Amino acid sequence: MEIRIALAGNPNSGKTTLFNALTGSNQFVGNWPGVTVEKKEGRLKRHSDVVITDLPGIYSLSPYTLEEVVARDYLMNQRPNAILNIVDGSNLERNLYLTTQLTELGIPVVVAINMMDVVKKSGDTIRTEELSRQLGCKVVEISALKGTGVTEAAETAIQAAIEDKAVPMHRFSGPVEHAIAHIEEAVLHDYPAEQQRWYATKIFERDERVLQSLKIPAGTMAHIEQDIQAAEKELDDDAESIITNERYVYIASVLKSAYKKRNAGKLSISDKIDRVVTNRFLALPIFAAVMFIVYYVSVTTVGTWATDWANDGVFGEGWRLFGVGSAAYEEAAEAYAVPGAMVEAFESAAEEAGIDPAEASDLTATAVFYDDNGNVTEELPVDFAAYQEAAAIEEPDPAAFGWWVPGIPVLVGNVLTAIGCAPWLEGLILDGIVGGVGAVLGFVPQMLVLFLFLAFLESCGYMARVAFVMDRVFRKFGLSGKSFIPMLIGTGCGIPGIMASRTIENERDRRMTIMTTTFIPCGAKLPIIALISGALFGGAWWVAPSAYFVGILAIVVSGIMLKKTRIFAGDPAPFVMELPAYHWPTLGNVLRSMWERGWSFIRKAGTIILLSAIVLWFLQGFGVENGSFGMVKDLNNSILAAIGSAIAWLFAPLGWGDWQSAVASITGLIAKENVVNTFGILYGGFDEVAENGWQIWANMRAVYTPLAAYSFLVFNLLCAPCFAAMGAIKREMNNAKWTVFAIGYQCVFAYAASLILYQLGSLFSGSGSVAGAIAALAVLGLILYLLFRPYKESTSLRAKVTI
Amino acid sequence: MLDFLTENWGTILVSALLAAAVIAAFLSLRRARKKGAACACGGSCGQCACSGMCHKQP
CATH class of the missing domain: 1.10.287.1770 (Helix Hairpins)
Structure with missing residues (x-):
């Protein structure tokens, strides 16, 4: 016979952690209330006949919130055989309120007092036998996080289900x-x-x-x-x-x-931390500093080192295991830099002249030297004698130094050549798939570092404070801190962020939250940020963090403007949120959270990015050249160029009116990583995008100024999200007009922000146009008017009434 | 025919593998969309607490 046990308890009492421990699942765990909205089911480990159901966190069985309705309907209609009631031992009084209701349902209840390690550490004492006697149900002690007592709790619940006794002890007056x-x-x-x-x-x-x-x-x-x-x-x-x-x-x-309670009335460690972290004056600077560090470390330092290894090594020529032989190779490569450049320059010039370099005695070429950022540092004339002297020097073979592991393109290229694969197919695989998908995968290390930070901040309890802190800011322009929870979730991916907006009861606030949630840069936008930061700004410290703050600013500005319109006007809903106690997250939980998010990106690269790369390669490789359709030598004759050129003019006022950028922005709608995928195929010269070398960056610099690149970044951060997120917006809006309005607003806002940035930036740098500046000033004026016009609350209600 | 196969077996083999990869990617996307295990979003809908509301559970 199948036994069904429901896990019920207050929000953030540890139900999902216990569920994962009991079933071996990997459901998302967060140290803030409201992580679980829907119920989840799994089978108890080593008991295939026991089904565990993880219910959303609830404070009572009153139908005030969606979570309470979901949990109550399940308990009353499905009638599980037993309820395992998770109770936060550090907050007994509030948690037992639900217990008193659960014991009245007529279903056997077992109370599992969680966080007993915290209770004991603080010196408090819970007499479980006495509690059991008074509540009329069995009481067990557990620590879901450390896994202690969880098996006993499950076995006690199974026993209670078999005995099937439920006696409510509480009597009212x-x-x-x-x-x-x-x-x-x-x-x-x-x-x-x-x-x-x-x-x-x-x-x-x-x-x-x-x-x-x-x-x-x-x-x-x-x-x-x-x-x-x-x-x-x-x-x-x-x-x-x-x-x-x-x-x-x-x-x-x-x-x-x-x-x-040992220290009744005294401040706990969490309270002391909160005095600083949620302080009226310090809270926002601390939040800004934390997010700055997160993005700076993820994109600019640790993440970059890891990404360089991935791009230069795994998706480049190769790498040395444990770095053995690296120093010796670098020394040899440095010594060969000048002769190598001379040989390359002379042979290129000979090829252009259509003569054999070995016989080009009258030819003179110029070897150009670049620094790491692609700037020209030296130009050296190369005559025939100098070429012969340089050609006699042997180029150092990286494989000859240390334990050399060839990169994926090298390995794949060798295999394709060995089996005699057709050149067009070799091009598709190496330039299209390895170049495009590799460009995206190369950024996975940076994403993993970002996700590691976010998982830590979520698990330790800081993110819950951020919602509380942001409530004060959001309230000033008509939203509550509740709207910040979807935005926090949206830092990983916009879709669950949009979904999380359904916990907002106020319809106007909910719609506005849906419209603005995707302004926060999701993980998929990180490669775009990293690419622009590295290629156009030399990895400047401020670029990556600024992307996050541009998102926050866009939300604030949009919030103020929209709230002053008739359709969004109204007071913000009250925001009540329980701040969970700070705790050190377990390494397993943090790593699991990081890996779950990171793995979904890797999986995505193997599906939608792979398919996009193939389509893009065909579109950029084929077109009409010399009057006939076929493979093209000049990318400007490709189908992709024709499509891109048709819309590129739209983006010219934003500083990036070339067809490649237009195409990248459009392919970004399939998945935001596709922007980098597209650059990998179009700008790369078929080299890895994030390489800390000069080739790709020099190609991009030929098209972009730093201002235009930042304008491109801002547009792609704020414009319509990927199609999957647009689908989520459609589902949550449940209205075609609202969906079109939301996506249209995002695109118009992104365009306006980029236009102002580029045109006014150009004006200050002395390269702007008068017409562009006037247009930007007009848009800026309109935004300022919408921001500062007086707020008029509607005093009348107009509605169509059918009698 | 045999000559063609002998001369181009490498291209045919790689094309077949690529076609299989494309079909697998399509099927994977379709299956994931139904299950919500990992749809096109990077956040992996299956991990989202609300996934049951948008996707049929397996």
């Missing part, structure tokens, strides 16, 4: 019990005995959903109402408040004998 008894008798006598009490209590509370489901006849309801009103009159309060108060009085009496 006389008038309430009197009314409940009447309700059971009048309405619920046909219901199973163990369910009657819960339904009766809910009827007493006038729970609308329960009343609707029971369809009580009006006469009976009027009779019941007399009993409820009598109790309300006697206890001088409304029915719902009476029940709530009496539950807390009961909990206080239970805790009096079962719980002893």
Whole structure:
């Protein structure tokens, strides 16, 4: 027989951690409330007949939030065999409120007191036997994070399910019990005995959903109402408040004998940290500093070293295992730099002249030397004698130094040549697939570093504080901190961020949050940031962090402008959020979170990016040249160039009116990584994009000025997200007009921001045009007007009424 | 025919492998979209707490 056990508890009490420990799943765990909205199911390890259901975190069984509705409907309609109630041991009073309700459902309950390690560390004492006696159910101690006691908790729940005994111990005051008894008798006598009490209590509370489901006849309801009103009159309060108060009085009496707090009234370590981290003046600078460090380290330092290795090594020529022989090779390569450049320059000049370099005695070429950023450092004339002297020097073979591991392009190229693969197919695989997909995969190390930081910040509890801190900022322009939770989630990927907006009850706030969530740069935009930062700004420290703050600024500006429009006007909804205690996350949890997010990008590179790379290669490789259709030598004759040129003019005012950039922005709609994929194919000269060399960066510099590149970055950060995210917007808006408005707004806002940035930036640098500056000033003026115009709350409601 | 196969076996083999990879990528995307295990988004819908609301569970 199958046994079904439901995990129920307050938000952030550790249900998902326990669920993962019991079932071996890898569900996302976050140290902030509301991680689980839907229920999740899994089978208990080594007990294939036991199904564990992870319910969303709830504070009560009242239907105030989506999570409470999901959890309550499951418990009442599906009737699991037992409930494993996870209780945060460091916050017993609040957690036991739900317990008192669960024990009334008529389902066996086992209380698992979580975070017992924290309780013991703080010197507090919980007498579990006494608690068990008073609550009328078994109580076990666990630490879901450390995995202690979890098996015992599951086995106790299985035992409770088999015994099938549920006895609610709590009794309300006389008038309430009197009314409940009447309700059971009048309405619920046909219901199973163990369910009657819960339904009766809910009827007493006038729970609308329960009343609707029971369809009580009006006469009976009027009779019941007399009993409820009598109790309300006697206890001088409304029915719902009476029940709530009496539950807390009961909990206080239970805790009096079962719980002893060592440092009552004193500040905990979390409280002390919060005094600084959520301080009125320090909170925002601290948040800015934290995000600056996260992006700086991810993109500019540690992430770059790892990405350089991935691009130069794995997706480049190759790398040396453990770096053995690197120093010797670098010395030899440095010594060969001048003769190598001379040979290359002379042979190129000979090829252009159409003569054999070995016989070009009258030819003179110029060898050009570049620094790491692609700047010319020296020009050296090369005559025939100098060429012969340089050609006599043997180029050092990297494979001859240390333990050399060839890169993927080298290995694939060797295999394709060995089997005699056709040149066009070799081009497709090496230039299209390895070049394009490799360009994206090369940035995975940077993504992993970013995800590692985010996982740490989420798990330790800091991100929950950020929502609290941002509430103060967001409230000033009409949104609440609740809107920042989707944005936090959107840092990984915009889609779950958009989905998370469904926890916002206020429809206007929800729509505005959906429209602005994707302004925060998601993980897929990181390669674009890293590429522009490295190629056009020499890896400047400020570029990557600035991308995050551009996103925040876009949200703030959009929030203020939209809130002053009639469709979004209104006070922000109140924001109540429990701040979880800080704790050191376990290494396993952080690494798992990082890997889950990173792996999805790798998997994506093997599917949608791979398919895009193949299509792009065909489009850039074929076209009409010399009057006939076929493979083209000049990219400007390709199909891709024709498509790109048709729309490139649109982006000319933004500083990047070439067809390659236009195509990259359009392919970015398939997946944002495709921007880099496209550059890898179009600009790379078929070299790896993120190489710290001069070839690709020099190609890009020929097209972009730093200002134009930053304008391109801003546009691609803020414009419409990928198609998958647009689908999420459509689902969440559930309205075609709103979907078009949201995506249209994002594109127009991105265009306006890039236009202002580029045109006014050009004006300051002395290269701008008068027409462009006027257009940018006009757009800036319009934005400033929308920002600072007086806020007018609507005093009348217009609606179509059909009679 | 045999001469053609002998001369171009490398190209034919690589083309077949590439075609298989493309079909596998398509099927993977389709399957993932249904299950929500990992749709086109980088966040992996299967890991999203709300995935059951958008995707049929396996």
